[in-house]
Amino acid sequence: MSTSVHPVDEHLPNGKLFALGLQHVLVMYAGAVAVPLIVGRALKLSPDQVAMLISADLFVCGLVTLIQSWGMTQWFGIRLPVMMGVTFAAVAPMVSMAGSVSGTEGARLIFGAIIGAGIISILIAPWVSRMLRFFPPVVTGTIIAVIGISLMRIGINWIFGNPFGPTAPSIVNPEHKQWLDAAAAAATAPGSALPPVPKDLALLPKMPNPKYADLTGVGIAAIVLVSILLIAKFAKGFIANISVLLGIVIGAVVATSMGLMTFDKVAKADWVGIVMPFSFGMPVFDPILILTMTLVMIVVMIESTGMFLALGEMTDRKVDQPALARGLRTDGLGTLIGGIFNTFPYTSFSQNVGLVAVTGVKSRYVCVAGGLILIALGVVPKMAALVESLPTVVLGGAGLVMFGMVAATGIRILSGVDFRENRHNSLIVAISIGIGMIPLIAPNFKQWMPHGLHPLIESGILLASLTAVLLNLFLNGAKDDVQATIDAARQADSH
Numbered sequence: 001m002s003t004s005v006h007p008v009d010e011h012l013p014n015g016k017l018f019a020l021g022l023q024h025v026l027v028m029y030a031g032a033v034a035v036p037l038i039v040g041r042a043l044k045l046s047p048d049q050v051a052m053l054i055s056a057d058l059f060v061c062g063l064v065t066l067i068q069s070w071g072m073t074q075w076f077g078i079r080l081p082v083m084m085g086v087t088f089a090a091v092a093p094m095v096s097m098a099g100s101v102s103g104t105e106g107a108r109l110i111f112g113a114i115i116g117a118g119i120i121s122i123l124i125a126p127w128v129s130r131m132l133r134f135f136p137p138v139v140t141g142t143i144i145a146v147i148g149i150s151l152m153r154i155g156i157n158w159i160f161g162n163p164f165g166p167t168a169p170s171i172v173n174p175e176h177k178q179w180l181d182a183a184a185a186a187a188t189a190p191g192s193a194l195p196p197v198p199k200d201l202a203l204l205p206k207m208p209n210p211k212y213a214d215l216t217g218v219g220i221a222a223i224v225l226v227s228i229l230l231i232a233k234f235a236k237g238f239i240a241n242i243s244v245l246l247g248i249v250i251g252a253v254v255a256t257s258m259g260l261m262t263f264d265k266v267a268k269a270d271w272v273g274i275v276m277p278f279s280f281g282m283p284v285f286d287p288i289l290i291l292t293m294t295l296v297m298i299v300v301m302i303e304s305t306g307m308f309l310a311l312g313e314m315t316d317r318k319v320d321q322p323a324l325a326r327g328l329r330t331d332g333l334g335t336l337i338g339g340i341f342n343t344f345p346y347t348s349f350s351q352n353v354g355l356v357a358v359t360g361v362k363s364r365y366v367c368v369a370g371g372l373i374l375i376a377l378g379v380v381p382k383m384a385a386l387v388e389s390l391p392t393v394v395l396g397g398a399g400l401v402m403f404g405m406v407a408a409t410g411i412r413i414l415s416g417v418d419f420r421e422n423r424h425n426s427l428i429v430a431i432s433i434g435i436g437m438i439p440l441i442a443p444n445f446k447q448w449m450p451h452g453l454h455p456l457i458e459s460g461i462l463l464a465s466l467t468a469v470l471l472n473l474f475l476n477g478a479k480d481d482v483q484a485t486i487d488a489a490r491q492a493d494s495h
Contacts, residue, residue: 009363009364010363012361012363017365017368022370022373030398031088032058035088035090035344037395043103049280052384055273061371062375069082081367082307082364083367084330089300090344092150093458093459095154096455097289111280111283115340117293117296118334118339120332124298125329129325131298139468140303140413145409148408150461160212170208241355251390251394255391266389278340283339296461297331301347307348311353438460439459439463
């Protein structure tokens with residue numbers, strides 16, 4: 001008597017597993033390495049430290065993918081074809097933390113918040129799996145749209161330059177600064193008649209900075225963007241799915257030919273390196289930052305819930321409440337492991353869920369193979385050094401697409417919301433997006449508020465999330481509609 005094997009549990013030939021696993025890795029690679037680049041540079045870490053973040057990210061991506069797809073005990077792993085990667089939802093709060101405290105001290109604060117949020121997420125996962133009614137498509141679509149809009153600022157700054165520091169749009173006239181320095185020196189000289197120079201006296205920057213919006217860099221970003229568009233338009237299947245990655249490769253070739261990208265750091269990097277825990281020292285646990293990151297993780301887990309339910313329908317495997325709790329618990333475990341190994345919060349990557357629908361291959365062992373490939377990439381420091389060497393203008397051209405696609409995903413989800421019969425939904429979206437834009441447009445809005453509240457309110461994503469949930473609860477009530485959540489997840493997967 002033969003026992004049939006469910007397609008999800010099918011063991012494919014090793015050669016096919018490797019090829020399909022590599023396909024999943026290439027589809028997610030650009031998104032996976034973007035977050036450590038963003039946060040590492042926001043923390044003002046050295047190139048070697050940023051490369052270490054990239055290696056750690058790839059290593060933990062693979063490790064958590066293995067746990068989620070293969071399973072680990074009866075508590076962890078949904079055992080579906082899922083690729084895990086760093087969530088973009090946590091980027092804005094982490095960049096805000098980096099803006100307050102940079103360097104290794106800031107990194108320790110961020111990793112402490114991530115570890116704390118990971119532990120809490122593991123504990124509350126069964127409860128979160130029952131919270132779907134508080135996150136209908138009008139809420140999740142709005143949150144994801146605000147995430148994309150908030151990230152756009154990072155992509156734009158990659159192209160033109162950061163508004164502060166060496167690439168600020170305006171600089172102080174060097175002659176004026178020289179005069180002020182001379183006056184300050186004269187004021188401290190013995191017998192000087194000049195009054196003491198006030199502390200922190202500075203001249204107003206009025207001169208255009210030649211390093212800001214350099215046309216060469218803008219041109220390279222434009223080449224990357226056009227390359228992605230052409231590949232997406234004319235290529236088919238797998239090649240079209242990795243258009244962003246190919247656009248970055250083309251941009252890197254152009255930048256190298258112009259002398260803007262060198263490979264000195266790649267040459268010096270080791271071929272093999274072990275990813276070590278707590279490389280920045282012991283993490284610092286700040287309760288407010290942990291609460292901030294926990295709120296982000298609740299949003300991430302609600303998004304994952306929709307992904308898991310949609311994936312269950314795609315693969316014809318029922319996702320019941322215990323399976324859902326295992327999957328969400330793994331989001332928390334991945335985040336805990338990420339904080340220990342110097343990386344960030346993890347979630348299921350929607351583009352890989354979409355790839356399952358495109359290829360029709362339902363075997364979870366394809367993602368197990370992808371996880372093993374990611375682990376292998378994570379222990380090759382030369383690969384991380386190569387990514388870190390990419391000029392920001394190359395990443396900027398791709399960033400517009402990556403972050404814009406996040407916003408577009410939110411808009412796609414909102415396209416399935418009933419705005420005609422339920423006018424309250426329009427109010428929820430309008431007010432939530434408006435509140436979410438406050439930190440972007442008026443970043444100093446919090447200057448007279450208690451300092452302890454700043455980490456909670458300086459992220460537009462968190463403000464929009466709280467606003468959308470509360471407004472929906474007030475205007476629409478809490479309706480339990482699982483099918484609407486599955487349909488929304490399908491919209492998010494259909495790239």
